[in-house]
Amino acid sequence: MLTVDRVGGGALALLAVVVLWESRALPLGVWRNPGPAAMPVALALGALVLGVLIALGGGRSEPLAAVGWGEARHALVILGACAFAALALERLGYRLTMFLLLAFLVRAVERRSLPAAAAFAVGLAWGSFHLFNTLLRVPLPRGPWGL
Amino acid sequence: MLETLHNLSLGFGVALGPGVLLYAFAGCVIGTLVGELPGVGPLAGISLLLPATFGLDATRAVVMLAGIYYGAMYGGSTTSILMRIPGEAASVMTCIDGYAMARKGRAGAALAIAATGSFVAGTASVVALMLLAPPLADFALRFGPPEYTALLLLGLLVLAYMSGGSMLKSLGMAALGLLLGMVGIDQMSGYFRFAYGVVELGYPDAESYIWAGLFAPRGTPEPVLARLRDTLRLAVEDAEFKQAMGKLETPVAFKQGEEFQRFFDADAKRLAAGVRKVGKIEQK
Numbered sequence: 001m002l003t004v005d006r007v008g009g010g011a012l013a014l015l016a017v018v019v020l021w022e023s024r025a026l027p028l029g030v031w032r033n034p035g036p037a038a039m040p041v042a043l044a045l046g047a048l049v050l051g052v053l054i055a056l057g058g059g060r061s062e063p064l065a066a067v068g069w070g071e072a073r074h075a076l077v078i079l080g081a082c083a084f085a086a087l088a089l090e091r092l093g094y095r096l097t098m099f100l101l102l103a104f105l106v107r108a109v110e111r112r113s114l115p116a117a118a119a120f121a122v123g124l125a126w127g128s129f130h131l132f133n134t135l136l137r138v139p140l141p142r143g144p145w146g147l
Numbered sequence: 148m149l150e151t152l153h154n155l156s157l158g159f160g161v162a163l164g165p166g167v168l169l170y171a172f173a174g175c176v177i178g179t180l181v182g183e184l185p186g187v188g189p190l191a192g193i194s195l196l197l198p199a200t201f202g203l204d205a206t207r208a209v210v211m212l213a214g215i216y217y218g219a220m221y222g223g224s225t226t227s228i229l230m231r232i233p234g235e236a237a238s239v240m241t242c243i244d245g246y247a248m249a250r251k252g253r254a255g256a257a258l259a260i261a262a263t264g265s266f267v268a269g270t271a272s273v274v275a276l277m278l279l280a281p282p283l284a285d286f287a288l289r290f291g292p293p294e295y296t297a298l299l300l301l302g303l304l305v306l307a308y309m310s311g312g313s314m315l316k317s318l319g320m321a322a323l324g325l326l327l328g329m330v331g332i333d334q335m336s337g338y339f340r341f342a343y344g345v346v347e348l349g350y351p352d353a354e355s356y357i358w359a360g361l362f363a364p365r366g367t368p369e370p371v372l373a374r375l376r377d378t379l380r381l382a383v384e385d386a387e388f389k390q391a392m393g394k395l396e397t398p399v400a401f402k403q404g405e406e407f408q409r410f411f412d413a414d415a416k417r418l419a420a421g422v423r424k425v426g427k428i429e430q431k
Contacts, residue, residue, distance in 0.1 A: 005316075012319050019326055022341060036338035040329045047322040054315050078232055086347055110230060128180065136177070136199035 005058025013051030093143025098125035174214020182222020188235035189219035224261035
């Protein structure tokens with residue numbers, strides 16, 4: 001039976017195997033002078049052992065089907081929004097990225113009305129740009145459209 | 148102890164000078180705004196706002212940066228409480244209790260508790276740092292890689308023990324967090340790990356090394372320069388210092404004049420070539 005611990009432990013072990021595989025391209029170094037692959041490999045081996053132990057001892061934990069996924073949407077939305085902000089900041093510019101990010105968070109996550117979300121996003125994106133870029137002279141990315 | 152108290156009174160004397168508190172207030176307000184932005188923490192905030200202090204004298208600039216730091220540390224809790232979106236890493240846990248209080252209509256109380264907690268913990272940690280920093284600084288010089296590794300393992304074990312529940316799961320999550328931290332530049336070797344060409348994770352050809360130099364303004368009298376050079380050379384060639392840096396596998400070298408200029412030119416040329424290469428990749 002699939003339980004939370006079996007799936008969690010299995011996922012951790014799988015990730016550890018992926019890290020071990022991907023670390024092949026990096027020098028491992030020697031014991032006295034470890035290379036860039038040493039720490040990821042050591043951690044991945046530790047995670048692999050822990051993942052297997054968690055999965056093996058996870059027979060009595062909660063069944064996976066009984067888990068409520070109420071928080072999953074919220075977590076995924078925030079993760080997605082953060083990833084978008086990280087990738088878009090240099091490409092779209094500060095104001096456009098912040099406007100899209102805030103409008104999405106306030107409208108889709110907080111479920112505020114469209115005019116309120118748009119006003120908040122425009123005010124904060126352009127206001128913070130003016131404060132940091134113009135008044136405090138912090139160079140912020142402008143993107144291809146100067147936004 | 149008396150020296151610490153003397154330094155403290157000196158610090159208060161400077162910090163309470165005319166107009167300085169105004170910069171502390173401005174720093175706190177700006178820092179709070181920065182802290183409220185998701186993903187921008189105190190360190191990123193200080194790095195971003197460093198140019199804002201270029202026009203200030205050293206005292207006001209440091210006071211303003213300290214205000215920005217503490218403001219950002221507190222500001223992260225505002226979005227945690229009101230929107231369940233942590234403004235920075237330290238306020239992730241505030242989402243749990245703070246947002247629950249906000250849902251019950253007690254957002255104001257939650258914000259007040261966060262502000263009070265931030266003030267009390269900030270003050271207590273500064274007092275502790277003030278008292279413990281001198282002996283800790285002496286002690287830290289004796290630390291090498293084995294000691295740092297032991298300290299890291301102690302931290303992980305204490306974390307697993309304190310978190311309650313299954314120690315296996317706690318250690319597993321700690322290992323997962325550390326694995327995520329492996330993405331990006333390796334600070335010891337300069338290698339890029341698991342970056343896969345994503346520009347936000349850096350480019351191997353545009354990596355920068357850290358080196359420290361002491362510069363004197365143009366026109367500084369030669370006797371002053373000579374004294375600075377001699378003092379610095381003595382410090383760099385000190386056996387205890389060299390041994391401590393050797394433990395950290397950090398080479399120590401003293402360069403000056405043309406020798407330093409050649410080193411600086413070569414490093415600038417290497418970095419410029421890397422940055423140009425990144426620019427070409429960006430334009431594709």
